[in-house]
Amino acid sequence: MTLASPRIINIADLRAAARARLPNVVFDYLDGAAEKETTLRDNEAAFDEVFFRPRLALKIPKVDLSTRVLGVDVALPLLLAPIGLSRMMHPRGELAAAAGAARAGTGYILSTVSGYPLEAVIGENQNSFFQLYLMGGREVSERTIARAKKAGYKGLFVTIDTPVAGLREKDFRNGMAALMGRNPLPKLKYLPEILSHPRWLAGFLMDGGMPSMPNAVGDSGPLRTTDVSTALESAAVCWDDLGWIRQAWGGPIVIKGIHAADDARRAVDEGCAGVVVSNHGGRQLDGVAGSLRVLPSVVAAVGGQCEVLCDGGIRRGADIAKALALGAKAVLIGRAYAYGMAAVGDAGVDRALEILKSDLVRTLKLLGCDSVRKLDRSNVSLRPGFAVD
Numbered sequence: 001m002t003l004a005s006p007r008i009i010n011i012a013d014l015r016a017a018a019r020a021r022l023p024n025v026v027f028d029y030l031d032g033a034a035e036k037e038t039t040l041r042d043n044e045a046a047f048d049e050v051f052f053r054p055r056l057a058l059k060i061p062k063v064d065l066s067t068r069v070l071g072v073d074v075a076l077p078l079l080l081a082p083i084g085l086s087r088m089m090h091p092r093g094e095l096a097a098a099a100g101a102a103r104a105g106t107g108y109i110l111s112t113v114s115g116y117p118l119e120a121v122i123g124e125n126q127n128s129f130f131q132l133y134l135m136g137g138r139e140v141s142e143r144t145i146a147r148a149k150k151a152g153y154k155g156l157f158v159t160i161d162t163p164v165a166g167l168r169e170k171d172f173r174n175g176m177a178a179l180m181g182r183n184p185l186p187k188l189k190y191l192p193e194i195l196s197h198p199r200w201l202a203g204f205l206m207d208g209g210m211p212s213m214p215n216a217v218g219d220s221g222p223l224r225t226t227d228v229s230t231a232l233e234s235a236a237v238c239w240d241d242l243g244w245i246r247q248a249w250g251g252p253i254v255i256k257g258i259h260a261a262d263d264a265r266r267a268v269d270e271g272c273a274g275v276v277v278s279n280h281g282g283r284q285l286d287g288v289a290g291s292l293r294v295l296p297s298v299v300a301a302v303g304g305q306c307e308v309l310c311d312g313g314i315r316r317g318a319d320i321a322k323a324l325a326l327g328a329k330a331v332l333i334g335r336a337y338a339y340g341m342a343a344v345g346d347a348g349v350d351r352a353l354e355i356l357k358s359d360l361v362r363t364l365k366l367l368g369c370d371s372v373r374k375l376d377r378s379n380v381s382l383r384p385g386f387a388v389d
């Protein structure tokens with residue numbers, strides 16, 4: 001399947017292309033979520049409970065998709081979310097994502113759990129942000145923060161929803177731990193499945209196999225991907241950590257993983273520039289409500305004192321318009337671009353962003369609104385009982 005194919009018209013088509021290229025173990029790592037995947041489903045389902053209220057017979061020759069997020073002018077009201085282990089999905093991984101975002105005129109958020117050095121990634125996109133996990137502890141993180149600051153990253157996203165790794169049951173069944181491990185023997189069981197995806201396998205082997213993590217470097221070198229879960233558990237971020245993080249970073253900080261209005265207010269009190277209403281794409285605590293349902297209460301709680309971003313379940317431009325109408329300054333997209341990246345690298349990221357962009361232009365014209373900055377609560381109505389606090 002090529003991306004020029006008329007069959008690639010939406011993000012679900014890119015998902016199908018990723019499924020065809022990747023072995024199950026890698027596809028499910030990207031696509032799956034925690035436990036019963038209730039939250040994964042609700043992230044998407046919540047958008048179906050928000051209805052547009054178009055104003056028609058207006059002249060709208062063109063629409064303006066540009067906005068300003070965290071001090072950066074962007075051509076689209078979205079940033080590309082941090083996706084750990086992107087380089088395992090495609091050899092260009094984080095480089096493809098950063099470069100695709102740059103071509104579309106927007107920013108990329110690089111995960112700590114990434115396979116390319118942060119200095120190389122910002123070379124692809126000057127409007128890059130860094131997402132921090134305290135992997136390896138404070139000293140390791142201080143070194144990473146210093147590197148990100150020196151390299152010119154525009155902001156630090158501190159993810160707070162990972163005190164432990166969520167239970168992603170598909171990863172266990174598929175042997176994800178075996179794939180990441182150094183011991184070849186446990187991998188044998190999964191070999192037939194991996195061998196039946198020769199294009200992915202060739203790219204993976206030519207790229208040197210499982211990448212290490214050059215953005216979490218301890219005294220004995222980069223942390224290994226096998227250590228991710230253990231490293232996360234020993235390094236859960238707390239509000240108390242924000243003091244030293246703020247001092248080490250000295251720039252805008254955004255808290256990613258907000259579910260509650262109280263935590264959003266706490267972020268404002270801590271001087272944060274923004275919050276991301278996010279449940280990690282349903283990969284952490286299963287059973288929390290879809291992000292869009294929480295968004296209105298967070299927007300009300302911060303009262304304009306910091307920027308509110310939102311992610312989870314965004315698969316169409318219409319979803320972006322709905323999140324903006326409910327008060328998000330911009331959204332983060334995760335799987336939507338990662339499916340394209342995993343399927344074909346740079347061209348797949350480009351295609352994902354083209355699809356979302358043309359969706360958004362069409363949606364705004366049909367809605368009778370000429371700028372994403374003008375979207376507000378008057379553009380939508382909510383099914384009764386939609387929002388949660």
Ligand SMILES: Cc1cc2nc3c(=O)[nH]c(=O)nc-3n(C[C@H](O)[C@H](O)[C@H](O)COP(=O)(O)O)c2cc1C
Pocket residue numbers: 029030031043081082083084085111112113131159256278279280281282283311312313314332333334335336
């Ligand atoms: C495969 C995968 C890896 C992820 N890795 C990270 C990560 O390293 N750091 C982080 O803060 N969020 C991570 N996330 C969460 C995303 O940043 C984002 O919150 C989520 O994907 C949004 O939901 P969506 O995929 O439905 O758009 C990951 C998500 C996926 C799907």
